Amino acid sequence: xxxxxxxxIIEDHPVVTEGVASWIRSDPGQRVLLVQSARDxxxxxxxxxxxxxxxxxxxxxxxxxxxxxxxxxxxxGYRVVAFSGHNDPAVVMETLDNGAHAYLSKDxxxxxxxxxxxxxxxxxxxxxxxxxxxxxxxQRPARPALSQQERxxxxxxxxxxxxxxxxxxxxxxxxxxxxxxxxxxxxxxATGRTAPSKDALLARAIEDGVIKPGEISPYTSFARSAAExxxxxxxxx
Amino acid sequence: xxAMQPTATMSGRxxxxxxxxVVFLVAGWHLAGGGGQLLDNRAAYGSFAFQGAMWLxxxxxxxxxxxxxLRGAPSWRAAWTVALIALAASTAAxxxxxxxxxxAVNWSWGSAGWIGVLVLLRRRFSELAxxxxxxxxxxxxVQAWDGLDRTDLAGFLALLAWSTGAQVAVAAGVxxxxxxxGRAAAAARSENAARExxxxxxxxxxxxxxxxxxxxxxxxxxxxxxxxxxxDPGDAQVRNRCAVQAARLRRLLAEGDEVPGSLVHExxxxxxxxxxxxxxxxxxxxxxxxxxxxxxRRVITDAAxxxxxxxxxxxxxxxxxxxxxxxxxxxxxxxxGVRLPAAxxxxxxxxxxxxxxxxxxxxxxxx
Numbered sequence: 001x002x003x004x005x006x007x008x009i010i011e012d013h014p015v016v017t018e019g020v021a022s023w024i025r026s027d028p029g030q031r032v033l034l035v036q037s038a039r040d041x042x043x044x045x046x047x048x049x050x051x052x053x054x055x056x057x058x059x060x061x062x063x064x065x066x067x068x069x070x071x072x073x074x075x076x077g078y079r080v081v082a083f084s085g086h087n088d089p090a091v092v093m094e095t096l097d098n099g100a101h102a103y104l105s106k107d108x109x110x111x112x113x114x115x116x117x118x119x120x121x122x123x124x125x126x127x128x129x130x131x132x133x134x135x136x137x138x139q140r141p142a143r144p145a146l147s148q149q150e151r152x153x154x155x156x157x158x159x160x161x162x163x164x165x166x167x168x169x170x171x172x173x174x175x176x177x178x179x180x181x182x183x184x185x186x187x188x189x190a191t192g193r194t195a196p197s198k199d200a201l202l203a204r205a206i207e208d209g210v211i212k213p214g215e216i217s218p219y220t221s222f223a224r225s226a227a228e229x230x231x232x233x234x235x236x237x
Numbered sequence: 238x239x240a241m242q243p244t245a246t247m248s249g250r251x252x253x254x255x256x257x258x259v260v261f262l263v264a265g266w267h268l269a270g271g272g273g274q275l276l277d278n279r280a281a282y283g284s285f286a287f288q289g290a291m292w293l294x295x296x297x298x299x300x301x302x303x304x305x306x307l308r309g310a311p312s313w314r315a316a317w318t319v320a321l322i323a324l325a326a327s328t329a330a331x332x333x334x335x336x337x338x339x340x341a342v343n344w345s346w347g348s349a350g351w352i353g354v355l356v357l358l359r360r361r362f363s364e365l366a367x368x369x370x371x372x373x374x375x376x377x378x379v380q381a382w383d384g385l386d387r388t389d390l391a392g393f394l395a396l397l398a399w400s401t402g403a404q405v406a407v408a409a410g411v412x413x414x415x416x417x418x419g420r421a422a423a424a425a426r427s428e429n430a431a432r433e434x435x436x437x438x439x440x441x442x443x444x445x446x447x448x449x450x451x452x453x454x455x456x457x458x459x460x461x462x463x464x465x466x467x468x469d470p471g472d473a474q475v476r477n478r479c480a481v482q483a484a485r486l487r488r489l490l491a492e493g494d495e496v497p498g499s500l501v502h503e504x505x506x507x508x509x510x511x512x513x514x515x516x517x518x519x520x521x522x523x524x525x526x527x528x529x530x531x532x533x534r535r536v537i538t539d540a541a542x543x544x545x546x547x548x549x550x551x552x553x554x555x556x557x558x559x560x561x562x563x564x565x566x567x568x569x570x571x572x573x574g575v576r577l578p579a580a581x582x583x584x585x586x587x588x589x590x591x592x593x594x595x596x597x598x599x600x601x602x603x604x
Contacts, residue, residue, distance in 0.1 A: 133521065136557055139525075158557065159566035159596070159598070160553035160566070161596050165591045165594070165596060169589055
């Protein structure tokens with residue numbers, strides 16, 4: 001049997017920590033092992049780092065947003081899965097841009113948490129519905145260009161269909177649906193600020209054949225790319 | 238605002254007409270009255286050229302005063318400058334007239350007073366009174382200088398009574414007309430407001446009537462059947478009809494609410510009945526949603542009611558901004574397919590059944 005993925009929870013509400021721990025325990029394969037739980041980031045900084053493969057991070061600790069601390073965690077070698085009641089698309093985008101592997105809203109925890117942690121440990125994309133929503137709503141000038149198919153897969157996934165239903169709707173295989181969604185996520189890893197976690201996600205996506213190196217454009221400002229390639233310039237395309 | 242402007246300009250238009258009338262009166266007096274007297278007696282003056290020059294100075298004062306008052310209310314300084322120039326010219330002309338024939342040959346008295354009326358028309362009444370008093374004093378001084386001829390003094394007093402009386406009467410008349418115009422404008426304004434209120438009430442009444450008609454077609458027959466016991470509440474189909482009608486009633490109430498994001502609001506209202514039944518309904522939005530017209534909203538919420546009525550335990554409604562419109566989707570465990578409303582008002586439907594789950598999407602296109 002493979003070594004379980006180790007995880008630390010940073011959460012200021014003990015009842016949530018308890019709930020997350022019980023979800024982890026109820027995984028039939030026992031694929032995740034909870035090794036540390038703390039109420040703030042100082043406890044994590046105290047010991048040798050990284051103390052776990054993945055950190056499940058509540059974005060609001062004692063009333064303060066900690067999205068800006070994600071780069072520090074990523075630099076210390078953690079993979080971050082954000083778990084938050086704030087499902088404002090702008091917060092989701094900032095979290096991903098700062099190098100978090102995945103974002104889960106608190107409603108999505110039960111069904112997705114263990115899978116998101118496992119995907120993060122393997123540097124694979126994991127796109128929750130709230131993440132799909134933020135990608136669909138993204139109007140920032142520096143957003144990556146998503147293909148028609150990628151957008152459609154994200155939209156149907158956000159709408160609440162299962163991946164099998166999305167596949168039937170789009171008349172493609174379920175695997176291709178996963179590929180479209182993962183590719184959209186990988187494109188996000190290639191934009192914005194740089195972070196080792198984003199590089200790792202991207203490298204793994206290339207290795208898995210989710211995305212080809214040619215499909216990743218280095219970051220260019222929206223204005224510049226619009227000037228060079230006017231046909232891609234229209235927002236919402 | 239929209240009611241204010243026309244009435245304000247209306248009262249302004251009347252005031253302007255009164256001003257123009259006074260301009261014509263003053264210019265006419267100076268030209269025909271003053272000018273006529275000057276020409277008639279041209280042989281009597283020591284220097285006709287000087288009298289003519291003073292006449293011209295006063296004509297220019299009338300021109301300047303007219304421009305000032307037609308442009309709007311003149312400032313204190315501008316009004317009094319014109320008035321005092323006219324007074325000075327008139328006094329100089331009177332002083333240069335031969336004594337003893339003042340009443341016959343002095344053309345300038347009347348004109349100076351009228352110029353005062355023109356420029357001080359819409360200033361405080363006391364200012365005009367001061368000006369007319371100053372004019373009377375100036376003429377009295379000229380007469381005293383000439384040796385207080387008895388005929389002249391008598392003529393002066395008669396003239397004072399006649400011309401000052403006329404000038405004060407005109408100024409008071411314009412003031413009264415201004416007030417009347419203001420009152421008329423205010424009356425028109427309140428009449429406009431009343432008309433707008435009546436129109437609004439009519440629209441509200443029409444909307445209520447439309448809602449009443451909608452209920453007549455749907456909820457009322459059902460209630461009648463229940464009352465007559467021809468519909469059995471134990472029958473699942475009757476319960477289904479009741480749930481649909483209850484949701485429609487909630488939506489009808491929500492349609493009257495003035496809220497931003499009316500569609501989301503009405504979907505929440507449509508979901509209310511299903512939620513009371515224990516169905517967990519999630520409503521989420523993605524992106525900046527366009528405003529959807531009320532007819533299209535009605536079609537979309539009808540679909541929501543149809544699906545939510547069939548949902549057993551869970552439903553997810555999402556609204557996403559898409560190119561040229563909005564995609565509203567429903568995922569619910571209805572068990573079987575749902576009859577959706579016909580495409581209408583720019584809304585088209587698609588649906589797919591996967592096991593016990595239904596997915597349906599309403600797309601409204603703004604083109």
